[in-house]
Structures are given as C-alpha cells and as structure tokens.
Amino acid sequence: MTTMANDSTTRDADAVTTPSDTQWPLWEVFVQPPGGAPHEHAGSVHAVDAESALQNARDVYARRGEGVSIWVVRSIAITASTPDDMGPFFDPGNDKPYRHPQFYKVPRGIRM
Amino acid sequence: MTPNKPETNTEDPARIAGFEARIAAGETIEPKDWMPERYRRQLVRMMSQHAHSEVVGMLPEGNWITRAPTLRRKMSLLAKVQDEAGHGLYIYCGTETLGVDRHELIQQLLNGTAKYSSIFNYPTLSWADIGAIGWLVDGAAIVNQTMLAKASYGPYARAMVRICKEENFHKRQGYEIMATLSAGTPAQKRMAQDALDRWWWPSLMMFGPHDTDSPNSDELLRWGVKRKSNDELRQRFINLTVAQAKAIDLVIPDPQLAFDEKTQNWLIGPIDWDEFWRVVRGNGPCNQERLAARRQAHDDGEWVRVAAAAYAAKQARAESTSEAA
Numbered sequence: 001m002t003t004m005a006n007d008s009t010t011r012d013a014d015a016v017t018t019p020s021d022t023q024w025p026l027w028e029v030f031v032q033p034p035g036g037a038p039h040e041h042a043g044s045v046h047a048v049d050a051e052s053a054l055q056n057a058r059d060v061y062a063r064r065g066e067g068v069s070i071w072v073v074r075s076i077a078i079t080a081s082t083p084d085d086m087g088p089f090f091d092p093g094n095d096k097p098y099r100h101p102q103f104y105k106v107p108r109g110i111r112m
Numbered sequence: 113m114t115p116n117k118p119e120t121n122t123e124d125p126a127r128i129a130g131f132e133a134r135i136a137a138g139e140t141i142e143p144k145d146w147m148p149e150r151y152r153r154q155l156v157r158m159m160s161q162h163a164h165s166e167v168v169g170m171l172p173e174g175n176w177i178t179r180a181p182t183l184r185r186k187m188s189l190l191a192k193v194q195d196e197a198g199h200g201l202y203i204y205c206g207t208e209t210l211g212v213d214r215h216e217l218i219q220q221l222l223n224g225t226a227k228y229s230s231i232f233n234y235p236t237l238s239w240a241d242i243g244a245i246g247w248l249v250d251g252a253a254i255v256n257q258t259m260l261a262k263a264s265y266g267p268y269a270r271a272m273v274r275i276c277k278e279e280n281f282h283k284r285q286g287y288e289i290m291a292t293l294s295a296g297t298p299a300q301k302r303m304a305q306d307a308l309d310r311w312w313w314p315s316l317m318m319f320g321p322h323d324t325d326s327p328n329s330d331e332l333l334r335w336g337v338k339r340k341s342n343d344e345l346r347q348r349f350i351n352l353t354v355a356q357a358k359a360i361d362l363v364i365p366d367p368q369l370a371f372d373e374k375t376q377n378w379l380i381g382p383i384d385w386d387e388f389w390r391v392v393r394g395n396g397p398c399n400q401e402r403l404a405a406r407r408q409a410h411d412d413g414e415w416v417r418v419a420a421a422a423y424a425a426k427q428a429r430a431e432s433t434s435e436a437a
Contacts (some may be wrong), residue, residue, distance in 0.1 A: 023215045024421070026208070043271070044205045046214065048424035060201050063194070064278075083145050 026075040027053040029060075031067040039071055047072075123148055135336045140266040143209035151335055152210050154328065155265055158337065159207040160217045165229035166200035167221070171405050172236040172398075173245060181239060188285045189242065195282065199275050206267035222407050230388065231314050233396030240293050240300075240307035246286015248308075248315040248353065254279050255349045256319065264336030291360040301361075308357065309365040316380070317388045319346040325385075347377055354378045 024046040030039040042061040047053035053072040062070065081089055097103045106112055128148055134141070141147055170193050177193065180186035204214045220226035231249055236242065254276060261272035293304035320326055320342040332338040340348075357364050368381030390396065 023213055042274075043202055044208070045201070048420045049427060052420060052424070059194075060198050063191075063198065080144075083142070 024048050027057070027072040028075050028078060029053075029057040030071040030073075031057075031061055032069040032071075033066060034068045039069065042066075044075060045072070132334070135264050139264075140269065141264050142266045150331075151337075154332060154335070154337065155268065156207060156210050156212055158332075159203055159210075159268055160212075160220070161227050161229070163200045163203035163207060163217070164221045164226055165232065166196050166203065168228045168232045168402055168406060169249075170196045171402050172232055172234070173242060175236050176239060176242050179239070180242075185289070192246070192282050192285065195278050199271075199278070202271040202274055203268075206265075206271045209267045218410075222403070222410060224394075224403055227392070229318060230391040230396060231318050232402060233391050233398045234310070234314055235398050237310075238303050238307060240290065240303040241311070243286050243289030243293060243304065244307035244311040246282050246284075247290050247356070248286075248311050249318070250279050250282040250286060251353060252315050252318045252349050254283060255345050255352070259339050259345060260337075262339050268337075287356065287360075290362065294360045294362055304360075305362055308362050312365050313383065313387075314391075316346055316350070316383055319343075319349070321385065321388070350378050350380060351376075 025048070026044050027047055027050075028044050029042045031042045032039040042057075045053055045056040045060055047056050050072060054070060057070050057072050058067075061067070093099075101112075127146065131141075131146065131148060131151075141151075173189060173193050173196075177186060177189050180189050204217060207217060208214055217226065221228070236245070257272045257276050257279065261269055261276055263269045263272065290304050290308070293300040295301075323329060323341045323343045326342055329338065329341055333341065354364060354369070366381050368379075370379050371377075372379050391399070
C-alpha cells in the first residue's frame with residue numbers, strides 16, 4: 001500500500017484546464033468486499049469530479065458484486081512513504097520480537 | 113514527484129545488480145522503487161500494447177452484439193465487451209504508474225504508432241467467430257495472462273490477477289457457443305468448423321515468434337516480466353485446446369498435428385510466419401478498419417467528455433458561490 005498513489009500526480013494538478021482531454025484528475029479507488037473485510041486499493045480512474053469518479057469506479061472495479069462500499073480519493077491527496085524510507089522508517093517494528101507470541105515459552109504439552 | 117523519470121536513473125552496474133537480485137529473490141517491484149530505464153521502457157511498451165489490445169479487441173465482437181441469436185447470448189456478449197473495456201482501463205492505470213500519461217498512450221493508438229495484438233485485425237464473418245474468439249483468443253490470453261499475474265512489476269501483476277478472474281467467463285461462453293453450434297444442424301456445424309479453421313493459426317501466433325526469433329524474450333525473462341517463453345506458453349495452449357476441440361467434435365485444421373508420447377505434447381505443423389509479420393506490419397485484413405473505427409469512437413465521445421467537464425465546472429462554481437454566501 002505504500003507506493004500506489006501519488007506516483008503519477010504532478011500532471012494531475014493542471015488537468016482540469018484541458019476539458020476534452022482524457023487526463024481528468026486521477027482518483028484512487030478503494031473497494032470494500034462483502035463480509036466485513038477492510039477497503040482495499042483496487043486501482044485508479046480519471047474523472048472530472050468525485051461523483052463521476054465513484055460512478056466510474058463502480059463500472060470499472062465492481063461489475064460482479066465485488067464491493068459493498070467504494071471510496072475514491074484524489075491521488076494527490078495521498079501521502080505515501082517512499083522506498084528510501086524503507087529501512088529506518090520501519091525499523092522500530094523490526095527489532096522487537098517480544099511483540100510476537102512466539103517470543104514466550106510455555107511448558108511442553110500445554111495448549112494455549 | 114515522478115520518481116521513475118529518466119533523470120533519477122543512474123544506471124550504474126551495482127544498482128542494476130541490486131535490482132536483479134531483488135527480482136531473483138522473488139520481490140515485487142513497485143512504482144516508486146528504482147528500476148533500470150530499460151525495464152521501465154519495456155514495461156511501458158508491453159503494458160500499453162496490452163491495454164490497446166483490450167480496447168481494440170472490443171471491435172470485432174461489438175460488431176455482433178446487435179445480431180446475437182438470442183437475448184441470453186446478447187447479454188453475455190455485452191457483458192464480455194464491457195469487461196474488455198474495463199481490462200483496458202486496469203492496464204492503462206497500471207501503465208500510468210510508470211510515469212506516462214494515458215492520454216499520450218491513447219494518442220499513439222489513434223495515430224497508428226502503437227501496436228496491439230494482431231489477432232484483432234482478422235474479421236468476424238459469422239456468429240461462430242464470436243464463439244471461436246471466446247474459446248481460442250480469450251483462451252490463449254488466459255494462458256499468457258496467468259503467467260503475467262506473476263510478473264515482477266506489482267501493478268501489472270495485480271491487474272492480471274483481476275483480469276484472469278474475469279476472462280474465465282469469456283472463454284466458457286465462447287466454448288459454449290461452439291459446442292452448441294457443433295451439436296446443431298449440419299449448416300451450424302460447418303459454421304463452427306469454418307470459424308475454427310480461420311482462428312486456429314492466428315490464435316497460435318498470439319504467443320509471438322518462436323523463442324529463437326524473439327529478441328526481447330531473454331531480457332523479459334531475466335527481469336521476471338515474463339516467467340515462461342513464447343513457445344512454452346503456446347505449447348500449453350495447444351495441449352489444452354486439442355482435447356477441447358475433440359470433445360465437441362471439431363477438427364483442428366492441421367494435418368500434421370500429432371501426439372508425442374515422449375514429451376506428452378501435441379506437436380503442430382509449421383506456423384506461417386510470413387502471415388504473422390504481414391499483419392503485424394499493418395497489412396492484415398482489418399488493420400485500417402479497426403483504427404478508423406477506434407478514431408470514430410473517440411471523436412464521437414468528444415461531446416461526452418466536454419459535457420462532463422462543463423458539468424463539473426458548473427458544480428464547482430455553484431459550490432464556491434454557496435460557500436461565499
């Protein structure tokens with residue numbers, strides 16, 4: 001999820017000024033499947049406004065009941081971590097094995 | 113920020129070695145990751161050609177929507193053609209993560225500088241051709257795309273996963289059409305056989321030249337864009353399809369077709385590569401017609417694009433006025 005969105009967004013800003021162009025603003029699409037799973041990034045659509053972005057997203061990413069809910073968000077509105085951050089940014093989570101259950105010993109034969 | 117633009121790519125050997133090590137370790141390359149400029153260009157080329165193929169692929173089938181023999185067939189065909197439009201959009205969206213504009217790619221399609229799969233330059237002469245396309249063309253595409261679903265570039269692989277799920281319906285509806293015709297009147301059966309006769313060889317050509325004549329293959333395999341060679345994929349498709357043809361009593365139009373016990377493969381006669389190159393270079397039966405239809409559709413859609421933009425501008429004005437008040 002870290003890299004999807006604002007990879008192609010610099011040209012997005014001036015898109016509204018070229019009305020008959022296909023480069024309308026870019027929106028990232030998140031679809032929530034039935035059954036309570038969280039929204040997941042599905043892809044992107046170009047659309048003039050939020051309402052048509054939702055309609056396009058429905059037609060492109062939910063033709064077979066894939067979703068019970070769709071979010072669309074302007075790609076430029078997403079802040080994402082970069083691959084350069086990878087090491088240091090995620091470090092705090094990598095050196096704490098005591099956050100995992102396997103870190104702890106239990107007597108043999110006990111079911112937890 | 114468009115991190116994959118050429119200026120950020122300093123192609124020193126150590127960096128490339130690191131990149132190739134990531135691929136060898138089975139890691140996925142994501143849009144913001146460093147990648148050799150050549151990898152980026154190969155992907156733009158492959159992915160845009162693939163997206164264009166989905167879009168142009170709507171034309172031969174769209175041709176038969178109004179003449180589908182039953183309402184059930186018409187609904188299926190409409191849904192299939194709509195899927196192809198969606199598939200084009202998934203892949204254009206993936207290609208845009210490599211720092212190119214969809215607009216630019218579509219212009220290349222419309223002005224004839226971009227390539228798309230040659231199979232769509234063949235005409236759909238009878239209803240059975242719609243069956244043959246679903247069965248053979250989508251069948252071949254599934255074999256190719258199942259492999260591409262494991263491609264090293266994340267956005268491409270994810271688009272392929274989505275597409276593969278949907279294409280299975282395309283293949284089955286096509287095979288059902290062929291099976292129904294083959295079990296029908298003698299005239300219907302002849303129609304099915306005729307469609308198989310015309311679509312069989314072009315379908316095999318969809319996998320591209322033999323491995324020995326495919327200059328891009330080595331690099332694409334090394335970089336994990338492709339996981340299997342053209343000939344391996346073609347063989348897989350042939351092995352699957354021969355049994356399917358037999359099951360519905362149709363004959364593969366190849367007198368040299370023979371089963372090889374040793375390799376457990378169906379071996380075929382020679383492919384007419386002159387025909388392949390003729391169609392790739394723009395001299396197939398429908399190259400001009402397809403592009404003309406695509407341009408016409410694009411021009412006919414202009415008022416919709418203008419209207420949508422005008423509506424959005426009006427809404428935005430109304431919002432800013434009400435905020436001011």
